[in-house]
Amino acid sequence: MGIYTIILKGSLGYNGGQEDLKLIEFEQKYWNYYLTLENDFMETQRYVSIDENNYITFSVEYAKQYQTICSEIDVICKDYCKFLEPDIKAENIMGYASVLLNHKPDLITRIVKIKTVATVVLNPWCDWKTDNVSPFDRGSEENNSPVWWTYYNKVKHNRTGLDSDNKEFFKYANQINTLNSLAGLFILVMYYYKDIALSESQDNVTIPNPPSRLFELKDWEKQFILFNEILAMNIEKNSLIYND
Known part of the structure; x- marks a missing residue:
């Protein structure tokens, strides 16, 4: 359960008009797609519960979701980098x-909590690093990708290959890597959405609507614009609190 602050149309702190268009477009093109990916993952819980004992469970379904999620991370990162640094081409x-770690250094410390499993917390970007002097030097120890991203590339390009322990890379298409990649995407989408809101002078809007059913960010203020007028009718007059 979470408490959300709702900014109703026409209420204090909501400007309305043309400035909403980028937020609406973002929700339509990115957030709704994220929610579809999230729903696909949540469907797997009918068969495999989110639990440490199941982290290494692998399947064709996880492989499909893992690659789809990471592909969307690629899309979001490109677009977000262009938003932050229009003159830099990040590929x-x-x-x-x-780009991202210089603008958003706290990405690597951001914690994702699972709403339905209190014992599981995720820090998907914790081992992401960049060498500010040589950011494209693959030999630099200061350049490092998240382990789940590394395994994504192995699953994508060499799934029948073996690691140093003779384990097939396909078996890294497991629950924990899929979950971490989804949490990593969630963080990026939340940051990007908030920055768009700030660029449109909507500094009190911090999450898309509807919110995630699976994840929440630790220490992230929960405010969104309520666009659904039918839902607005069900909220007590002048109330700005909504219990999820």
Whole structure:
């Protein structure tokens, strides 16, 4: 359960008009797609519960979702980097790191909580690093990708290959890597959405609507614009609190 502050149309702190268009477009093109990916993952819980004992469970379904999620991370990172640095062309995970980690250094410490499983917390970007001097030097120890991103590339390009322990890379298409990649995408989408809101002078809007059913960010203020007028009718007059 979470408490959300709602900014009703026409209420104090909501400007309305043309400035909403980028937020609406973002929700339509990115947030709704994220929610579809999230729903697909939540469907897997009918068969495999989110639990440490199931983290290494692998399947064709996880492989499909894992690759789809990471592909969307690639899309979001490119677009977000262009938003932050229009003159820089970021094309891969190292390029994304050189832009995003300089603008958003707290990405690597951001914690994702699972609403339905209190014992599981995720820090998907914790091992992402960039070398500010040589951001594209693959030999630099200061350049590092998240482990789940590394395994995504192995699953994508070499799934029948073996690691140093003779484990097939396909088996890394498991629950924990899929979950971490989805949490990583969630963080990026939330940051990007909030920055668009700030650019449109909507500094009190911090999450898309409807909110995630699976995740929430620790220490992230929960405010969104309520566009659904039918839902607005069900909220007590003048109330700005909504219990999820």
